[in-house]
């Protein structure tokens with residue numbers, strides 16, 4: 001597809017297929033990869049002026065894009081990728097990918113984020129979602145975040161953020177994040193990373209396109225994965241999308257899944273679990289159309 005440039009960093013009609021972990025083919029009306037806050041503001045101004053909605057994109061590992069065109073400006077944080085080690089942790093740009101950060105931190109003897117191994121998210125997306133796994137969450141480490149709220153640059157302390165289970169900071173644009181970490185022996189950190197990865201590989205389909213868990217765990221103390229499994233949904237398929245045979249709360253793309261296939265599977269999951277257990281599953285996966293509202 002021919003991509004036309006609006007200016008030196010905003011493009012028109014850009015495929016998002018390699019920018020979302022479910023590998024859904026969707027075309028963004030406009031797409032920008034600003035290199036700094038000035039360009040970020042310029043992109044927002046560009047959209048505002050034309051009445052176009054903006055979607056901020058991290059690793060695209062928790063967003064379901066539509067099969068059709070996405071009538072929006074997608075602003076990727078992929079160029080916000082600097083980080084700085086401090087005496088007790090790291091200050092990192094929102095677009096830094098967790099696997100990269102984990103490697104850099106373990107090389108320097110900073111531990112704590114081992115639970116994130118195998119997750120293709122950015123730190124910005126992780127703070128937005130309060131990413132968590134294995135009994136830990138990113139807000140265990142967040143000290144402060146640097147954001148833009150209604151055009152104003154702010155520094156917000158963790159105590160002033162109402163975060164919770166899979167809900168982090170949602171009010172504005174995350175620019176950078178200060179994480180407090182633990183000084184640890186490098187070999188010990190690497191041993192922990194290996195252990196976590198080993199555990200995850202046994203129960204999660206990390207070798208297939210997915211967006212991690214599709215549903216939040218309900219408050220009843222049984223995981224969504226277990227409910228879906230007991231509702232007979234492991235391996236259940238619609239088109240190219242399937243509830244993983246390894247972990248029923250992961251929907252995987254078998255190669256040619258559409259957004260429609262995935263939405264249909266999600267509805268079937270909600271229906272079957274409700275019918276069998278009278279439990280209403282709440283989605284963790286975000287639909288792009290909903291983010292834009």
Ligand SMILES: Cc1cc2nc3c(=O)[nH]c(=O)nc-3n(C[C@H](O)[C@H](O)[C@H](O)COP(=O)(O)OP(=O)(O)OC[C@H]3O[C@@H](n4cnc5c(N)ncnc54)[C@H](O)[C@@H]3O)c2cc1C
Nearest residue numbers: 058059060061062121122124125126131132133174211212
């Ligand atoms: C293999 C795999 C395993 C996973 N395992 C886990 C897990 O164990 N635990 C877990 O919690 N999640 C998991 N996930 C889901 C996903 O990685 C998390 O939800 C993650 O927090 C999403 O981060 P992202 O950078 O990909 O954000 P995106 O999917 O790009 O965006 C998610 C939301 O954050 C917003 N956003 C992104 N960047 C910014 C920013 N800078 N400022 C403001 N808003 C922003 C987006 O607009 C969107 O609303 C997994 C996903 C995969 C593919």
